Amino acid sequence: MNKDSASPYQGNLKLTGTSSTLGGSYDKVRIVGDAVVSGGIACSEMRCIGTYDIKGSLGAGSIRLVGDGVSEALRAGTVKLTGKAIVGRDAEIGELAGAGDVEVGGALKAGDISLRGSLRVEGDCGAERFRPKGMFAIGGLLNAGDIDIKLYQNSSAKEIGGGRIEVARGSVISPLSLVFRPSSDAVLEASIIEGDDIHLEHTRAGIVRGSRITIGEGCDIGQVEYKERLDVKRGATVGEQRKV
Amino acid sequence: MEEDLISKKELLEMTGISYGQLYRWKRKQLLPEDWFxxxxxxxxxxxxxxxxxxxxxxxxxxNMKEGLSLDEMADLFSPAPAEVDLSRGDLLSRNIVSRTALEYSEPYLGTPHTYSFQQMLILYVFDCSLQTGQIHLEEGKAMLAVLLDNLGRLEEYEGELVLLRKMGMSFALLLSGDREFYAEKDAKIALRIPIAKKTEELKLKLSAQEGRMEDSNGNEE
Incomplete structure (x- = not known):
């Protein structure tokens, strides 16, 4: 992202073994082992095998984490992880991918989320594309242009809104299911779901509003309001339906 | 007092926009959170x-969708300042403030080499208030002074500039936030200027002009 000639970062930081350091601005940060950082870090690239515990904000062009990472606010171009990342406050991430757990204490704003595993967000979660495989719990609004959810365990969001919204159970024959088995009774719960094209399975919602809606197997929806088309499949329950 | 509200359903119907657009604009903060x-x-x-x-x-x-990206629009609507500095000549040639307003502002702002966004905003509001024709020059200067002393205190460029008049006396006030206020019976509100709206107008002027300058450069080559 940064041009080399005008890089605001000075030098690299390498931490091996159990170590603690102050924060600062660096070009590349490499951590192998357990690192405790007593301030914020800004860097162009961060790679960690092991754990980091940053008592401050973390800003990075890219983050590759194998292990566990804890920081306060987080701002990153890309985050790829195998393991667990905990963010105390808000997180802003261009692309979030990998396998594992992500916990955000504030709001999460992202371009692309394609996480396999578990995502917990206390506040709102906004993304251009939201394509998780696993489970998620979002305390506020899940707002994304394109939503493609594969449920492996019970998931929830207070409200869901966007362009295209698709919810289905994870497939048992995917390679992921060897380590992470889709639960046969996983459901998604939300009070309101609004979008242009909505296709739901195994979803419990109070209200679903949209233009073209399919309510599939295992759904229990209190009320559906649709503009163009509504298709209620067998094995779905819809309390009330209205064309508006 | 009941505010004039429109439901989401009615809004989509009236404007013909889709849920996808509405949520995208919300994500991009083109529609502020507190309007929901x-x-x-x-x-x-x-x-x-x-x-x-x-x-x-x-x-x-x-209207702007053709020419600007959503991110550019978001900057435009944001109450945060734009990052530009312009010279006196730029301000005049780009028609951002009138020469009259610039000259009257000199005792307050001096004649800096370049004007910051905040200074431009002060000038622009001063100019607009004079051009309403509803206030005297001296009142305009009072508004300029209150902005100059206090605009920096606002966290973002929101709030309102108000001119009150009572029996030939006038007072300029800068209110932070969109709050209602109530004056005594004899006092008249001569002018109210919402700062956020002026910020938006000024940014629009600045960005429109930048676009045009780039175009003309392109033609010369």
């Missing part, structure tokens, strides 16, 4: 918007 007002209605939880504001904003977005 939740109320329970007989059909369950419903979202309402301040009617005039949201319809105005959607009209602006639709």
């Amino acid at each position: 007002i939740r109320r329970s209605a007989f059909t369950g939880q419903e979202t309402f918007f301040p009617r005039q504001q949201v319809l105005g904003r959607i009209r602006q977005i639709m």
